[in-house]
Amino acid sequence: MPDAVSRPTLEAVAARAGVSRATVSRVVNGGSGVREPLAERVRRAVEELGYVPNQAARSLVTKRHDAVAVVIAEPETRVFTDPFFALQLRGISKELTAHDNQLVLLLTEGRDDHTRVARYLAGGHVDGALVFSLHLDDPLPRLIHDAGVPTVFGGRPGWRDGTGPAVYVDCDNRGGARTAVRHLAALGRTRIAHLTGALDQTSAVDRLDGYRDVMAETPGGADPALVVESDFTPAGGEGAMRELLARRPDVDAVFAANDLSALGALRVLRERGLRVPQDVAVVGFDDMLPLAEQSDPPLTTVRQDIERMGRLMARLLLDGAATRPAARGAAARAGADGGDGGRPDAPPSGVILPTTLIRRASA
Amino acid sequence: MPDAVSRPTLEAVAARAGVSRATVSRVVNGGSGVREPLAERVRRAVEELGYVPNQAARSLVTKRHDAVAVVIAEPETRVFTDPFFALQLRGISKELTAHDNQLVLLLTEGRDDHTRVARYLAGGHVDGALVFSLHLDDPLPRLIHDAGVPTVFGGRPGWRDGTGPAVYVDCDNRGGARTAVRHLAALGRTRIAHLTGALDQTSAVDRLDGYRDVMAETPGGADPALVVESDFTPAGGEGAMRELLARRPDVDAVFAANDLSALGALRVLRERGLRVPQDVAVVGFDDMLPLAEQSDPPLTTVRQDIERMGRLMARLLLDGAATRPAARGAAARAGADGGDGGRPDAPPSGVILPTTLIRRASA
DNA sequence: TTGAAAGCGCTAACAG
DNA sequence: CTGTTAGCGCTTTCAA
Numbered sequence: 001m002p003d004a005v006s007r008p009t010l011e012a013v014a015a016r017a018g019v020s021r022a023t024v025s026r027v028v029n030g031g032s033g034v035r036e037p038l039a040e041r042v043r044r045a046v047e048e049l050g051y052v053p054n055q056a057a058r059s060l061v062t063k064r065h066d067a068v069a070v071v072i073a074e075p076e077t078r079v080f081t082d083p084f085f086a087l088q089l090r091g092i093s094k095e096l097t098a099h100d101n102q103l104v105l106l107l108t109e110g111r112d113d114h115t116r117v118a119r120y121l122a123g124g125h126v127d128g129a130l131v132f133s134l135h136l137d138d139p140l141p142r143l144i145h146d147a148g149v150p151t152v153f154g155g156r157p158g159w160r161d162g163t164g165p166a167v168y169v170d171c172d173n174r175g176g177a178r179t180a181v182r183h184l185a186a187l188g189r190t191r192i193a194h195l196t197g198a199l200d201q202t203s204a205v206d207r208l209d210g211y212r213d214v215m216a217e218t219p220g221g222a223d224p225a226l227v228v229e230s231d232f233t234p235a236g237g238e239g240a241m242r243e244l245l246a247r248r249p250d251v252d253a254v255f256a257a258n259d260l261s262a263l264g265a266l267r268v269l270r271e272r273g274l275r276v277p278q279d280v281a282v283v284g285f286d287d288m289l290p291l292a293e294q295s296d297p298p299l300t301t302v303r304q305d306i307e308r309m310g311r312l313m314a315r316l317l318l319d320g321a322a323t324r325p326a327a328r329g330a331a332a333r334a335g336a337d338g339g340d341g342g343r344p345d346a347p348p349s350g351v352i353l354p355t356t357l358i359r360r361a362s363a
Numbered sequence: 364m365p366d367a368v369s370r371p372t373l374e375a376v377a378a379r380a381g382v383s384r385a386t387v388s389r390v391v392n393g394g395s396g397v398r399e400p401l402a403e404r405v406r407r408a409v410e411e412l413g414y415v416p417n418q419a420a421r422s423l424v425t426k427r428h429d430a431v432a433v434v435i436a437e438p439e440t441r442v443f444t445d446p447f448f449a450l451q452l453r454g455i456s457k458e459l460t461a462h463d464n465q466l467v468l469l470l471t472e473g474r475d476d477h478t479r480v481a482r483y484l485a486g487g488h489v490d491g492a493l494v495f496s497l498h499l500d501d502p503l504p505r506l507i508h509d510a511g512v513p514t515v516f517g518g519r520p521g522w523r524d525g526t527g528p529a530v531y532v533d534c535d536n537r538g539g540a541r542t543a544v545r546h547l548a549a550l551g552r553t554r555i556a557h558l559t560g561a562l563d564q565t566s567a568v569d570r571l572d573g574y575r576d577v578m579a580e581t582p583g584g585a586d587p588a589l590v591v592e593s594d595f596t597p598a599g600g601e602g603a604m605r606e607l608l609a610r611r612p613d614v615d616a617v618f619a620a621n622d623l624s625a626l627g628a629l630r631v632l633r634e635r636g637l638r639v640p641q642d643v644a645v646v647g648f649d650d651m652l653p654l655a656e657q658s659d660p661p662l663t664t665v666r667q668d669i670e671r672m673g674r675l676m677a678r679l680l681l682d683g684a685a686t687r688p689a690a691r692g693a694a695a696r697a698g699a700d701g702g703d704g705g706r707p708d709a710p711p712s713g714v715i716l717p718t719t720l721i722r723r724a725s726a
Numbered sequence: 727t728t729g730a731a732a733g734c735g736c737t738a739a740c741a742g
Numbered sequence: 743c744t745g746t747t748a749g750c751g752c753t754t755t756c757a758a
Contacts, residue, residue, distance in 0.1 A: 007485065007511065009735055020745045025737060037743065048510075052485040056422040057735035060750045065419075070468075086449065093470045093575065105433075105468040107456045120465060122415040124371065124751095132664060194448075234653060267657065290597060294630065296659070372751055383729045388753060398727060420751035697732045 008049040017045035067102040069126040091310025121147035128317045135200040150322035152313045158202040165349040167311045167322045171304035176355030179208025181284045189253035193226040195240040197257035237264025259284035259292045281363035297361035371412040380408035423537035426670045430465040430685040453675025484510035491680045513685035516677045521565040528712040530685045534667035539718030540573025543646040552616035556589040558603040600627025616698040622647035644726035660724035
């Protein structure tokens with residue numbers, strides 16, 4: 001790749017405006033404390049030369065980057081085809097942009113990439129990290145922790161080593177699952193099955209727990225045969241649904257761990273000639289639009305505001321909630337950034353967003 | 364946001380190893396020209412201190428960043444919910460990673476963000492840019508051009524100002540469209556309609572041209588009523604399909620500009636009780652999986668290898684194909700990066716990837 | 727081979 | 743208010 005064209009430096013601007021570098025720097029960084037005529041001369045020089053500050057030089061001295069890394073662990077190949085990440089990224093991007101921060105996307109395709117990511121984070125490119133899609137045995141959180149970068153996690157982290165409390169944003173997976181199953185029960189269904197998500201992720205575990213909470217207090221009680229392990233994908237949902245029908249042909253309701261797998265289940269049901277919701281009622285999770293709305297039949301599901309989760313993660317990071325015990329003193333900056341945050345509350349270690357049941361035709 | 368914890372510097376490593384900074388630098392950057400015992404001492408010191416080079420400092424002197432920006436213009440809100448970008452990003456990410464480059468994602472939510480992006484690019488954060496989703500009237504390419512950063516475009520750029528030839532990667536939109544329409548004609552369909560994409564994008568225009576190419580040589584000739592303008596979205600496809608049925612209830616085939624809009628069309632067809640393909644044959648474009656495969660009926664479509672396009676874009680950039688006339692001399696680096704590129708061919712200004720017709724049930 | 731020294735472009739005291 | 747002066751942490755001549 002060719003070197004970028006050499007651009008004018010502060011020095012050049014200073015020379016052109018007939019002032020010192022310091023003065024130019026002041027003008028460029030907000031201009032306070034510089035008399036107007038001078039400032040104007042500087043601005044003109046900046047304009048004429050097309051000067052743009054060199055960020056590397058700036059970061060070197062300020063130790064700030066106005067950039068945040070988003071780390072998406074991608075053990076399978078499932079990341080970007082899942083609209084979930086897309087939405088979260090949108091939220092993050094919006095919030096970051098509003099605070100003049102850049103989003104640096106770090107995708108990890110496998111174990112090999114973990115060290116690369118850790119190196120990047122430790123390399124002082126970014127002021128913080130937003131980390132997603134963690135699996136229980138993931139070595140990434142440790143590496144990231146060691147990189148010494150403030151971090152907010154997307155989804156409750158599931159590790160149990162001594163990495164200490166992590167700041168994270170999640171939705172009320174357990175509560176949402178309860179709502180879904182209760183809805184099914186209220187419909188008079190008695191043989192309510194659950195197609196789980198990938199059980200190495202806490203979201204799947206929590207939803208399963210929620211399902212069990214309700215089933216335990218149900219007349220029939222919990223039947224293990226009604227729980228089929230799956231993996232959040234449409235294909236997984238199909239497979240699990242087939243397995244379920246083999247085990248319990250009399251099933252009359254299905255709570256799928258997410259909309260994608262619910263869609264898979266719907267397909268199998270249709271192909272078997274089972275009517276939804278008459279024969280089998282189906283509830284999903286996520287309210288992934290437009291999928292959930294346009295499925296056949298439209299999917300009743302538990303909505304979580306994914307984009308908002310993303311925004312919140314970014315805000316927590318910028319507000320300094322992710323500060324590790326050692327280093328303090330950032331709330332001021334977040335406030336000065338013109339944001340709406342900056343309240344020096346005690347940093348929460350986990351923020352749980354509510355869920356709502358969206359009733360459509362499938363249950 | 365809190366400052367990152369202070370990390371050890373080259374200086375510290377040098378002190379610990381009892382050598383000069385220069386020696387440490389040499390070891391860290393490949394170690395050639397340093398006698399083994401010394402090098403070993405340095406490596407141990409690096410290890411013990413957990414030293415990671417500060418990239419800002421490094422870039423300041425090398426003027427290289429090993430980072431590439433991906434710019435996605437998002438005039439509408441349609442970017443991340445479209446699997447298209449996801450796939451392209453995957454390809455880009457893979458290629459970049461293989462060459463130890465970082466991907467920096469720049470999302471623009473609207474006009475305001477354009478200057479921000481231009482500033483970022485000019486700010487010397489990245490060695491090059493990959494730019495997408497351009498619309499005909501987009502001011503972004505000009506801004507990016509002025510930022511003086513080597514750039515590869517995704518999709519044939521459509522502007523006509525004097526910005527000079529651009530390097531881009533695209534699929535054979537026109538040829539693919541021809542194939543699709545010929546297939547429909549070969550099926551004996553005579554009233555073949557086209558639901559266009561957003562016509563401010565060259566891909567939509569090219570596909571429309573391909574459709575017209577074939578229709579022109581068809582017995583009936585081209586009937587303008589059979590062309591309905593749409594926008595690449597499922598909702599747009601629905602609307603266009605309704606409009607089409609209003610105009611020409613006798614339509615017996617539809618070529619949709621992409622799979623997403625084809626899905627919309629399919630839905631309207633089903634709702635009107637028209638059978639696909641018996642009454643109306645439908646062909647899409649993209650072969651967006653798993654959507655195209657799992658639609659009802661499965662969609663016959665024109666496949667383009669989107670992920671490969673992404674990979675190719677990244678490779679072209681890294682190989683220095685995007686060098687602007689002024690600055691030369693990067694092929695060596697790309698080769699030394701351990702890549703498979705680096706052949707000093709004349710830089711192509713456009714690379715067109717082939718398309719294939721994938722026959723499924725819808726036509 | 728190794729080290730000393732000179733910056734890369736910028737900000738941030740500190741004087742004036 | 744403005745300029746002068748140190749560096750930020752690193753690479754890279756240039757000598758030794």
